[in-house]
Amino acid sequence: MKILMNDELIDREQAKVDIEDRGYQFGDGVYEVIRVYNGEVFTIDEHLERLKRSAGELKISLPYELETLKNRIRELVSVNQVRDGGIYMQVTRGVSARNHLFPGSDVSAQLAAYPIPSKRPAELQKSGVEVMTAEDIRWKRCDIKSLNLLGNVMAKQAAADAGKYETIFVRDGVVTEGSSTNFYAVKDGTVYTHPANHFILNGITRLKIMEACQNAGVDTVEKEIMASELGQYDEVFISSTTIEVMPVVKIDDRSYSEGRPGPITLLIQKAFRELLTD
Numbered sequence: 314m315k316i317l318m319n320d321e322l323i324d325r326e327q328a329k330v331d332i333e334d335r336g337y338q339f340g341d342g343v344y345e346v347i348r349v350y351n352g353e354v355f356t357i358d359e360h361l362e363r364l365k366r367s368a369g370e371l372k373i374s375l376p377y378e379l380e381t382l383k384n385r386i387r388e389l390v391s392v393n394q395v396r397d398g399g400i401y402m403q404v405t406r407g408v409s410a411r412n413h414l415f416p417g418s419d420v421s422a423q424l425a426a427y428p429i430p431s432k433r434p435a436e437l438q439k440s441g442v443e444v445m446t447a448e449d450i451r452w453k454r455c456d457i458k459s460l461n462l463l464g465n466v467m468a469k470q471a472a473a474d475a476g477k478y479e480t481i482f483v484r485d486g487v488v489t490e491g492s493s494t495n496f497y498a499v500k501d502g503t504v505y506t507h508p509a510n511h512f513i514l515n516g517i518t519r520l521k522i523m524e525a526c527q528n529a530g531v532d533t534v535e536k537e538i539m540a541s542e543l544g545q546y547d548e549v550f551i552s553s554t555t556i557e558v559m560p561v562v563k564i565d566d567r568s569y570s571e572g573r574p575g576p577i578t579l580l581i582q583k584a585f586r587e588l589l590t591d
Contacts, residue, residue: 320424359517543567
């Protein structure tokens with residue numbers, strides 16, 4: 314396997330991370346996961362624009378222009394012959410002596426990218442999944458796709474320990490998103506999802522789902538969803554780059570759509586997949 318380290322493609326065995334890399338010591342960096350379908354990098358422009366925005370919010374200067382990075386990512390996909398999978402990419406503030414203060418301008422950001430396995434979870438998309446809710450204990454800049462994911466990791470593990478697929482966060486009574494997913498609820502044929510503010514990551518798949526809804530004639534509304542009102546909704550689903558549109562059939566002890574994916578969710582699944590062939 315070839316790895317992209319800064320602007321060089323090297324063998325995985327050659328890839329090294331300095332112990333004073335700020336990503337390693339502080340989680341001081343940002344990342345993206347990009348899906349590859351049939352050898353094509355899906356929504357690469359949107360992902361790279363979000364990477365640039367996240368880095369900018371943390372005052373990290375990307376080491377390369379986006380067009381250069383796009384070409385290197387496509388080269389990485391080609392040289393590794395990735396057909397159906399994904400690319401993980403991260404940028405840290407760089408390598409410097411451990412200090413909470415930002416290093417000087419002589420320290421350059423460090424970039425790494427490599428292929429990851431990623432296949433559509435087709436069977437779960439057909440059957441739906443069960444999830445649980447938990448308090449959202451994360452920081453208030455969830456719109457930045459940073460390397461600081463400990464709250465997400467703990468929530469994901471709590472779900473696994475409870476035999477659930479995902480944890481859905483609730484902040485001050487409001488449903489925000491999942492530990493690695495965006496959240497949607499359906500009522501009378503309309504899809505509701507949390508506004509794209511500092512409390513959620515504005516997922517690229519989320520944006521494509523809203524496009525798919527428009528194509529399918531399904532109305533979408535961005536509004537706060539109260540946890541106390543979850544029982545009023547007809548269907549629920551979650552999304553991410555790797556799981557696409559995933560039906561939720563149970564939240565805690567509350568079932569939806571008689572324990573199977575609902576009709577609007579299935580319609581959106583179909584509309585989303587049609588975007589992949591455009």
